[in-house]
Amino acid sequence: MSVMADTVDLAPLTLVTGDEALLVDRAIARAVAAARRVDPGVERRDGTGAGLTAGEFSDLVAPSLFAEPRVVVIRGAHEASKDLAGELAAYVKDPVDGVWLVLHHPGGARNKGIVDALTKGGAAVVTCNKITRLNERIDFVRAEIRRAGGRTNPTAVTALVEAIGSDLRELASAADQLVADTGGTVDEKAVRRYHTGRAEVSGFTVSDATMSGDLAGALESLRWALGVGVAPVLIADALADGVRTVSRVSAVKGGNSYAMASELGMPPWKIDRARGMARGWTPAGLAGGMAIVAALNAAVKGVAVDPEYALEKAVIDLVQARRGR
Structure with a gap:
């Protein structure tokens, strides 16, 4: 069967x-x-x-x-x-x-x-074969939006695939986030607002570089993402997810990623990636990082006059927290 x-x-x-x-x-x-x-x-x-x-x-x-x-x-x-x-x-x-x-x-x-x-x-x-064809990725995204309880149309789905690219994890995350941010109606306007420009640039690109301590790479990715229209709230969410993930993985000692996956409720690939990033973080640094992303969340949702400046400052502060400063 x-x-x-x-x-x-x-x-x-x-x-x-x-x-x-x-x-x-x-x-x-x-x-x-x-x-x-x-x-x-x-x-x-x-x-x-x-x-x-x-x-x-x-x-x-x-x-x-x-x-x-x-x-x-x-x-x-x-x-x-x-x-x-x-x-x-x-x-x-x-x-x-x-x-x-x-x-x-x-x-x-x-x-x-x-x-x-x-x-x-x-x-x-x-x-679970690789999804390589464009029409397969479009079908996948449509199903992800429906799975999250949203509604969409062919034009919006195609626009999202064109904006994100071929990475299934990024597509799934973007579909889920769009449903949450739009109240369930994912149309082309919403896709263009949150995802436009170079497909490979996203909030997760910024987060990965930041959590790895690559300040120059993080700032470059941030400026490009903002320049092509990635919404500040999505970048802030990705940074917060990065800090939370590294914190949770750091708290578990020993064990292979597959065994930890059930305990942590996250896929093994994410645990492996977080372990690599966690090597440069101390418990004190992660505690500081949690405070930074909490403040950033408020900033991009209306507290800050300039959300883009708040994002850049948060990236710098996170890299400094990682370095123990």
Whole structure:
């Protein structure tokens, strides 16, 4: 059985195929959510094909003393060792009661035997292939706006795709933000107001450079974003998200990003990126950063006479907070 990434049902075996990271993360999250609808206390365990041994996998799925239900998520099965691949294929023939196995394979010939074994074993197959064509991205954005409870039209959707580009995460974030900022009606005027000009410049571009301590790059991105019409409130929101994300990731010690994803409620890619940025931040610096973005939020929503100046000052202050100044 093959289904789309947004219609994941509960199954003892779920195979997530493809390499569109956003859709893969969503498919896994929905499979876990389906299990938790059956039992809110279900345990989640994570592993990766590259770092998991056959014995460790056996431990992950082994029946517990009190038969507590669990979800076992294995990512990157294409990188599994020969022994692990054999163990996975054997498990498919005799799955453990009360265990839901969710396995991700990006596609290709490497360890394709695992895919074949799950498919023959009756696994629910969720396809998450790259979205590369313009009409596919347009369909995706239209669905994202509807998912967020908004209304739109073909002209507005096309304008948003042209403004943002091909990054699905950016498109999803922009669609969600537009629905929130417009009260639900996303038309071409709203898209042009918030997103126009160079597609690759966004609030997240400014935030990433700021949180990484690249003051020159952050200010350049900020001025370009403002120059092409990106709304100050969107840039402020992105800066606040950057500070919050780094703060939350910094507070969790140890563990791989896939295991942390469930605890923090964010995708592994975002955790990995935040970990890289967090190396230059101290707890005191992050506390100061939270105060800076809180003040900025008020400034861009009417308190400041010049929101653009408030943004530039906030960027400078955040980089200085990172440097302990």
